[in-house]
Amino acid sequence: MGRRTMSSETTPVKGRSFTLCLLIAVYALNFLDRQILSILKEPIAAELHLNDAQLGWMGGLAFGLLYSVLAIPVAWLADRYSRVWIMTTALAIWSGFTAVCGLAGSFPQLFLARMGVGIGEAGGTPPAYSLISDLYPPKQRARALSLYSLAIPLGSAAGILFGGLMAATVNWRWAFLVIGGLGVLLAPVLRLLVKDPVRGRFDKPQTGQLNLMGVVRLAAGKPTFWLISFGTACASLVGYGFLYWFPTFLARSLHMDIVSRSELFAGAFLISGIAGIFGGGWLGDRLGPGHKFAYPLIPAIAFIISAPLYALCVMAKTPQMAFLFVLIPQALGLTWIGPLLAATQHLAPANSRSQMSALFLLITNLIGLCVGPYFFGKLSDLLKPHYGADSMKWAFVIGLGFYIVAAVLMALASRTIKKDWVD
Structure with missing residues (x-):
């Protein structure tokens, strides 16, 4: 991986839409690998004899700790070396460990495999944010970053659906093996077809590098940085928790099968x-x-x-009501992505x-x-012990208080952002 200077990097202006589409595909695979576990928790728990706390460790700390911490040195490399090479290596690593998840025979083995997925995915996001910011000018960045972030619902939905169907027709292990193999095959395609754009090509010249x-x-x-970071962290606590445990709520409170x-x-x-993601990006670029x-x-x-709309959702008595009531709060809960990612790029x-x-991602994650x-x-x-099968429902209701904290921190950030902005 050779060090790149600004003069040696190419500027794929004509191919930026294709580049963005390929980055979206890679990011979708990132979330597919990440979220497939949410739908497979029940068959995994039954085979490996896990409780909810252990499942929570596996979906959170096992993945998130190294993912968050290693993103810092990876980002240091991405500000100095080829972002595409870093993302290619990361994709191969996280996909390989996803496949290893399908071979785990115990909680410690699966925990370690999920840590490996987190190690790889640490190299996926910060380089992509930087690369996209050099493909699109400031007035288009919120929308471009929102389009990139559409991979979150695309990948998550694909992982949930594929994982459920695979677990029902074969078993949960094959879901990990197939998805991991797909990512390993995509890695060389990314390296061959994506080029690094010139750094800062739409921004004022900078002297030196921090x-x-x-x-x-x-x-x-x-x-502004700290208010946005901790506000996003509080909102993400609810968002990631809901995304991971909502299928469990559907199974226990509404008695739905895995498919x-x-x-x-x-x-x-x-x-x-x-x-939600596209709407937030459109509003960010508009306002x-x-x-x-x-x-x-x-x-x-x-x-x-x-917050109150999510509470209404988990009080639903039928799957049809839950489906209708989750749409609006889920969309609103993701509107932060485009505006806040664009704002962070200007700090x-x-x-x-x-x-x-x-x-920013370290604190958030x-x-x-x-x-x-x-x-x-x-x-x-x-x-x-008190609520039985409905315990997850009431856990959601209590946890929604973090959305109120997030809203207060964001409101405070709106008063300081102008002073902290870097053009």
Whole structure:
């Protein structure tokens, strides 16, 4: 992997739509590998004899800890070396470990395999954010990053649906083996067809390059960064927890079989995810350039509205009601992605964006991804003696309070973002 200078990098202006589409495909596979576990929890738990807390550790800490921490050194590399090479290597690693998940025979083995998936996926996101920011000018970035983030509902829905169908027709192990093999095959395609654009080509020239401690010191002086990061972390705690445990709620409270709940949740998340992510990006590009306070204020309003609507969803008495009631809050819960990712790209110079993004993701994922699935699983175990099969329902209701905290932090960020903005 040779070091690239700005003069040696190519600028794929004509092929940027194709590049974005391929990046979306890779990111979709990222979430497919990540979320397939949510629908396979029940057959895995039955075979390996796991409780909700252990399932929460496996969906959260096992994946999220190394994923969050390793994103920092990977981002340092991405600000200096080929982003495409880094993403190619990462894709091969996380896909290989996904396949290994299908061979696990115990909780420790599966836990370690999920850690390997997290190691690989640490190299997927920060380089892609930086690369997309060099493909599109500032006034188009929120939409471009939102289009890229459509991979979240596409990949998650595909993983949930495929995992459910595979578990019902063969077994849960083959779901991991097939998806992991697909990613290994896609890795060389990414390397051959995607080129690095010139860094900062749409931004003001920057002198020098910040090292990691320089980026940390820069972030330390920007209240907006911390408000957005911890606000997103609180919202992600709910989002990741809900995404991981909603199929379990459908199984226990609404008594749905694995195929029925995979079809319901995949369809609901696909519709709401696309609407919420694209809508948030459109609003960010529409309102943000002239009113920078809109970038954090859009998700603040969305979180406030989402909380009571999610509570209404988990109180549903039939699968049809649950499907209808989950669409709006799920969409609103994802509107933050485009506006806040675009805003984060403007809290650091162009040549340090990957590291700033990784620092943002470190905070967000250590709280949201690592804690979210475990929090709801542990809370469900604690509530089970009193609420029985409905313990997960009431765990959701209690956890929705984090959306209110997230909304308050975003509202505060809307008052500081103009001062902290970097053009």
